[in-house]
Amino acid sequence: MEPRTESSYLAGPSGSGKSYVARQTGLPVLCLDDFYKNGDDPSLPRRDGQINWESPASWDAETAVEVITRLARHGRADVPVYAINEDRRVTTRPFELADSPLFVAEGIFAAEIVEECRVRGLLAGAYALRRPRGATFLRRLARDLAEQRKGPHVLLRRGVTLLRAEPAVLRRQTGLGAEAARAREILRQVAGLHRPGHPPTR
Template structure:
């Protein structure tokens, strides 16, 4: 007699840009969704602007409804399609087909708007929990700048201006995450949490 597959759980990983969200998710070996792929293109009508360019830290630049729909489909059917978004080009450059094993019970999703995605996911009836990577502000700022310069994500003057703004906003982001249902954890605590809910998956 075959038993129905166990319900899949969504775990949203939030934290400041540069806090190690992608590293944690990639190192887990678990199925994952990149929430940043759901940014709108730079020429999308009505994007909020700062100094003449889109304010990519404003949630209005992100298509939350499409992200939630894709994650719901992935959890229920084991497959979905997502945009393939280029951050340096600020536009979608293709499409990705995501599939997960039939026995997968946990799917991770990370991105700077994960804080907003958790209440949206729960409102859509998705079983979800939130992990907030809580790391020192100066350490996060250094990791972020080093990564963004290496990947040439935006012009250096944009990275420096954005980095200063994000450093100043880090405390408020944590408070918002906690209010939205996230649990603040260190990087090591987050690894242990993923190991607990999906044994044998997280790298040491």
């Protein structure tokens, strides 16, 4: 069955504002963070004896692609709901596109599935959100503290680690096919994609 809709993929460093920018498009938004593996999954990568949640191997890319494929072909799918403070999926929820010709799949690992979705004919565009590193650090820390994702000391240490790693994260995402861009440029390009007669998939 040929896809009835396409998706744009929005990657970027943790805390860069991907969810906010995705919502600003006015399109249905699929949160790819809900596809993390459960904390007791034996395949989870480890670093210094701790689970490395920053590694793409901590994320279930195969299931994410299958859900995106169902959405593109049928306009609906059941998607997981992940509780980060519990490190596990706690339930599922229905996700429907209604008559939208496009939806946005956003998450730190979105770029990991760009090529597979391109091969399947599901890709409308792929972007990596670029912001000043200091702004990303503060946004991420404020979000994680407000949501009580982990203890404050853990979040601060994690934030410093991610601040240092941010350039490498963006290099990986652009290397996987995502275009580095500011929020305004992403919104402009996505708006162009869901107008009638938008350019062919890249």
